Amino acid sequence: MKxxxxxxxxxQKIGLLGGSFDPAHQGHALITREAxxxxxxxxxxxxxxxxxxxxxxxPAPLAQRVEHARQILxxxxxxxxxxxxxxxxxxxxxxxxxxxxRLYPGVRFVWLMGADNxxxxxxxxxxxxxxxxxxIGVLARPGWRMPGRHARAARIYAQAELPPxxxxxxxxxxxxxxxxxxIPMSGLSSSEIRKRGDWRNG
Numbered sequence: 001m002k003x004x005x006x007x008x009x010x011x012q013k014i015g016l017l018g019g020s021f022d023p024a025h026q027g028h029a030l031i032t033r034e035a036x037x038x039x040x041x042x043x044x045x046x047x048x049x050x051x052x053x054x055x056x057x058x059p060a061p062l063a064q065r066v067e068h069a070r071q072i073l074x075x076x077x078x079x080x081x082x083x084x085x086x087x088x089x090x091x092x093x094x095x096x097x098x099x100x101x102r103l104y105p106g107v108r109f110v111w112l113m114g115a116d117n118x119x120x121x122x123x124x125x126x127x128x129x130x131x132x133x134x135x136i137g138v139l140a141r142p143g144w145r146m147p148g149r150h151a152r153a154a155r156i157y158a159q160a161e162l163p164p165x166x167x168x169x170x171x172x173x174x175x176x177x178x179x180x181x182x183i184p185m186s187g188l189s190s191s192e193i194r195k196r197g198d199w200r201n202g
Contacts, residue, residue: 010107015036017113097109131157131160140180
């Protein structure tokens with residue numbers, strides 16, 4: 001494996017949580033712990049993106065966001081903070097997944113997202129390729145349970161949904177396969193933290 005890339009063995013179940021993490025906060029840590037438990041994952045990789053194509057303004061420097069994310073996790077060995085997309089030279093999830101599946105044959109990847117992202121998922125570049133490539137674990141966030149349940153992508157792929165009682169089996173079957181779970185709520189958001197103060201200078 002190339003230097004700077006996370007280590008994973010064939011058969012392992014790896015959750016992928018992408019985003020700008022500008023900044024990372026305890027809400028990210030909460031959904032990660034729940035994803036590990038509910039989806040039966042061995043590891044979760046936080047993929048700190050160079051920039052979000054759907055956001056108008058650029059984030060803080062990548063190295064700063066990666067370091068802050070590691071501080072939030074406090075050395076949890078089950079979670080890896082990575083700048084994979086910068087190393088791969090990808091900006092869109094579909095391209096990132098294509099590279100990862102070639103680099104890690106036999107690894108069972110699961111894409112993780114909040115219910116708020118499910119609402120806009122059909123706007124993502126090649127979103128159908130994503131859902132047809134890897135199982136997707138959706139985690140409910142405050143105010144997004146009902147909008148997420150009625151998202152266009154959720155309606156189109158309704159037949160591929162696993163009930164929450166079978167969430168631990170999400171990574172065991174082929175895509176398309178997704179599961180929507182409710183988790184303990186956290187109202188934290190990166191945008192609210194940015195509004196309260198300039199964490200980038202902290």
